[in-house]
Amino acid sequence: METSVNSNSKTSVFSVFKTFLKLGLTSFGGPVAHLSYFRKELVERQKWVNENQYSQLLAICQFLPGPASSQVGFALGLLRAGWFGAISAFIGFTLPSVILLIAFASILPYLSGEMGIAAIHGLKLVTCAVVADAVWGMFNKLCPDITRRLLTLAVMCMLLFVDSTWSQMFAVFVGALMGIWLCKQPEVETENTINVHYSKKFGLMLFTIFTVLLLMFMLVGGHDGLFTIAQIFYNAGALVFGGGHVVLPLLQDSVVGTGLVGNEQFIAGYGASQAIPGPMFAFAAYLGALIPVEQGPFLGVFVALIFIFLPGFLLVGAALPLWQAVSHRRTAANAIAGVNAAVVGILAAVFYDPILTSAISSLFDVAVAGIGFIMLMYFKRSPLLVVFWCIAMSMLSSYFY
Template identity: 45%
Template sequence: MWADTVRSGQGTPGEVFAAFLKLGVTSFGGPIAHLGYYRDELVVRRKWLSESAYGDLVALCQFLPGPASSQVGFALGMMRAGWLGALAAFVAFTLPSALLMVIFALVAVNLSGPVAMGVLHGLKIVAVAVVAQAVMGMAKNLCPDKERAAIAVSAVAVLAVLPTAFGMVGAIMLGAVLGLLLGRGSGNTSGGAIFSVVSRPIAIAALGCWLGLLVVLPLIAGQSAGLSLFDGFYRAGSLVFGGGHVVLPLLQAETVEQGWVTEHQFLAGYGAAQALPGPLFTFAAYLGAVKSGEPNGIFGAVLALAAIFAPGYLVLVGTLPFWDRFRTMARAQSLMQGANAAVVGILGAALYSPVFTGGIHDLKDLALGLLCFVLLTAWMKPPWMVVIVAALGGILLEVA
């Protein structure tokens, strides 16, 4: 049982903060890599929980919408030191990359000259390679058969007709329905039980809050610019399935299409985020900081960051007490398999526009993008190293 495999409540918020701050400044490589860092530090070295308990927690967070690695960290902090431990884990893991993204946002607006422009152009090019790698990996894992590959293509078709945030919601809903009709879920119950420290009343309240905000925020968003910003980022955070890179098309729809940031700013920030440790969701802090019009700057960054992380944590808290029963339902697994296949299509559409169309303008750009892709996939170089190569390549292209 979970209670037997987790040393729940035996730590302090300070201990949790120190452990996750270390992870926040050293965890490069994206959400899958983050889960490996967690395992090495908290399961193997510190022995906060067993391998089976950790595996079951990871399975839950990958099933839910939101940033999986950050959700795992939040849950581990809660189990170790209660609600304050959960807050400590979130702040410590998120703060380093969020601060760096805000600094980049404040500095980038003042950059000029061929070298600076070359760096920004290189960041847009490396985004093409990173997203292409993500699409390839997700397609292999989430579309392993012809039916789910067809669902991914249907999602692209939906976005071709309706290229908005509503189109993305429709594509995910269509994928979920098609997945339910396919009925590929097995209801597998392998792994240990998750014995939650969250009570059912708190869980129900969290789910109600998540759904209530998702419904109410669009209705009241027009009352202030701050509510409008919170609504956009909250909706993006509520619809992210399948990994951190999936947030790219959702944020593009909520920011670029709204005229809050330019496509140039968006792609440069996304490229810079690849060189940083910690969660990719801190890209939201950059977007909130560079946003045209109030709120922006530090306040805009904090508001955007809170909005994009909130739904994932509310859903996690709301699901913990019910996960053992829910995961035995084959229909639930079928529904999620279809939704995840649609997500692959959504990210594939984003790879074309705005990523490829915004970053690749001629054969020289394409050559640099292909070099970055090969370094990531064939040479297995870490993203931060490839970002440096792209920045230097962008400078050469600009001054040549």
């Protein structure tokens, strides 16, 4: 029987920050890979939550707009060390990517040589190994019967043939319905529930703040400076499903189309955001530094960063106590079982396209990524070691061939 481990008293705020700072420095590969890193570090190693609790967090964040991996990290920090833990998780996970993204953009021209291209290719191989490990582990844990395995396969096939912004959201919704119908589960045991330290009333207040801000930014116009930055990035964070790869084109319309940022500057930062660890939503900090405001670029960075993440975090905070109130019911358990199977199918589809299709170009790549997978799955090595392995092998191959 799994033990509940999400006690606020067990981990200090600084410990949460330190853990997520490490993740922020090493979590390459985008949101799907981030969720894999979180599971490896916080479920398997540190046991902050058990597999069932983690799968519930995944399901909740898949239903909400915003950056799913950052929302899961925020929720993990919240469950582990309260609101300060949630904030420290956000800062720890995001700060490295903010610093690296701005620095990376300045050195991007120097990474156009063979060694730079090989290093970036190595990071893609890291993503293959990490996501393969996560998909396999979650498949075994979350899909123990033929019904859920078939649901996972159906979702994976659907997403491989239907390329749409809303397809993942639709898959999660269908997974919930199929779970209620087909995945008959016992009521959620007490040790598997997600326990938050605040009431549904406070959650409703958070949702009210989210709604008021969204209406204000959608209806009020004609302002300049910091208000414009807050408006652009809050709307992007509140209305986008699918994470960083979807929000970047939306931001391009908002900042390039309005002349706030040049197209060449945007493309340079867009390229950099594909190679950094941590959340792709940190791209907002890069754009905030470029948008001219009287108060200076530092405040532009701060406002852009806070307002693109804020709506997703408000929604997570609002959803958790509501989920706590219904999660013990058998219908909710059935729905989550179906959603978990759908999420595994989503991860499997993303693992194939675009991760495998963009990273694997030779048998050598297969061997390097395969050894990285074995290091994670069977020898339980640190993902950081896999990062060094894949980059070194990629650069070595480029040097000789």
